[in-house]
Amino acid sequence: MxxxxxxxxxxxxxxxxxxxxxxxxxxxxxxxxxxxxxxxxxxxxxxxxxxxxxxxxxxxxxxxxxxxxxxxxxxxxxxxxxxxxxxxxxxxxxxxxxxxxxxxxxxxxxxxxxxxxxxxxxxxxxxxxxxxxxxxxxxxxLGGRPTAHPRLTPEQREALVAAFEHGYFEIPRRTSMEELADELGISHQALSERLRRAYETLVDAELQPAGEYAP
Incomplete structure (x- = not known):
């Protein structure tokens, strides 16, 4: 196998x-x-x-x-x-x-x-x-239940960690997209794209049927 x-x-x-x-x-x-x-x-x-x-x-x-x-x-x-x-x-x-x-x-x-x-x-x-x-x-x-983490890029992982630590996902939010982008030293558009791609990777990994692994 x-x-x-x-x-x-x-x-x-x-x-x-x-x-x-x-x-x-x-x-x-x-x-x-x-x-x-x-x-x-x-x-x-x-x-x-x-x-x-x-x-x-x-x-x-x-x-x-x-x-x-x-x-x-x-x-x-x-x-x-x-x-x-x-x-x-x-x-x-x-x-x-x-x-x-x-x-x-x-x-x-x-x-x-x-x-x-x-x-x-x-x-x-x-x-x-x-x-x-x-x-x-x-x-x-391969063929067993996946145990590896989704393959986020280092930039995507950094953006997710920063968003979590600064309360971007909390209700109400403790920081805005603009403030978070300034914290990371990137543009608002770049941060939005990183988070969007990270969400897509995480959702795709979560929706993989049990018992399958998608490399």
């Missing part, structure tokens, strides 16, 4: 460690794509010139091209060096599939699907033998 695993790996053992050091607020999310040899990554945390400079100076990156620029984040094609590609290949040797990968504060959080628990164990042992520090966060069986 397929196994879903969430785990953390230090960026020093995977990719973009230098970039995370140069830009402390850097957030990176792997873009889902089909039949691509160069991974695309959504990156936030600084202006395009600073991000491009950080990627160019990172030892794990062979090349990077800015594809899309939005007010909140940037989409880059990021070409890994051969050594970095080898590190990723170790993750995939057991016919594993990366469902989600997010980098922040010098760590990568990954969600992956393995053919079974033996394949997960083999991958863990292979990474351990290579000297990669791996911290398993959660393991669940």
């Amino acid at each position: 397929s196994t879903i695993a969430e785990f953390r790996i230090p960026a020093t053992d995977l990719a973009l460690a230098d970039a995370f050091d140069r830009i402390p607020d850097l957030t990176v999310q792997l873009e889902s794509s089909i039949s691509r040899t160069v991974p695309s990554m959504w990156i936030a945390g600084d202006e395009p010139p600073a991000v491009s400079e950080a990627l160019a100076a990172d030892d794990s990156v062979a090349g990077a091209e800015l594809l899309i620029e939005t007010p909140e984040r940037l989409l880059y094609d990021v070409e890994p060096t051969p050594e970095t590609r080898t590190r990723f290949d170790r993750l995939l040797e057991a016919d594993a599939t990366v469902l989600d990968a997010t980098g922040r504060s010098g760590w990568w959080q990954l969600e992956m699907r393995f053919p079974d628990r033996n394949a997960l164990a083999a991958t863990h042992d292979r990474l351990d033998e290579a000297g990669t520090a791996i911290e398993i966060v959660r393991v669940s069986q």
